Amino acid sequence: xxxxxLEIADLPYVQQTNLTNLPxxxxxxxxxxxxISWPLLSYVAVDISRPPKSPYDPPxxxxxxxxKMEEEPTDGIPHGHITSLSxxxxxxxxxxxxxxxxxxxxxxxxxxxxxYVSLHVRKSNTAALHLYKDRLGFKIDKIESKYYADGExxxxxxxxxxxxx
Ligand code: ACO
Numbered sequence: 001x002x003x004x005x006l007e008i009a010d011l012p013y014v015q016q017t018n019l020t021n022l023p024x025x026x027x028x029x030x031x032x033x034x035x036i037s038w039p040l041l042s043y044v045a046v047d048i049s050r051p052p053k054s055p056y057d058p059p060x061x062x063x064x065x066x067x068k069m070e071e072e073p074t075d076g077i078p079h080g081h082i083t084s085l086s087x088x089x090x091x092x093x094x095x096x097x098x099x100x101x102x103x104x105x106x107x108x109x110x111x112x113x114x115x116y117v118s119l120h121v122r123k124s125n126t127a128a129l130h131l132y133k134d135r136l137g138f139k140i141d142k143i144e145s146k147y148y149a150d151g152e153x154x155x156x157x158x159x160x161x162x163x164x165x
Pocket of ligand 1: 084087092131160
């Protein structure tokens, strides 16, 4: 498995992975905006177990983290935000999400001076909550009522990035 920075050519495949794994989806131009504005913050996991048959073979994207810096932080503190994270069912519990998240967090600190990272997650998303709280060390900052289109609440979570500096 190769974990590397997201490239523009990956975007349609990342979008497809997102559509497969999550109900929160985005126009391609939003992915492009991330890749152009913060080119070092988003990562992909690529299955390289079988060699490509031709140079035109698409990359086998099996996971991604799409991340950005908050453009106008209300608290005045530079910080990153995880827009979306997912890993294909066939490749879960291999540590890919954790590695994708840690890679992005490091780049937030080293490239943008990020002091913390934030995200939203469904209250019912047990797997992601385990990853964020127990594995990575995020804390619940607030509950955002009816944050999602179907009316589910979100936890707004934050993680201090001091330990990387
Ligand atoms: N149940 C309980 N804990 C879990 C689970 C699970 N199903 N999956 C991961 N974890 C926790 C565990 O602590 C795990 O460590 P362990 O395997 O040693 O016990 C740790 O997270 C690390 O797991 P990874 O292998 O790195 O996680 P994975 O690559 O499987 O991806 C993810 C986790 C991204 C949540 C995956 O299940 C997924 O894609 N789910 C659907 C999409 C999704 O919910 N994305 C997050 C939405 S929130 C957002 O995008 C900001």
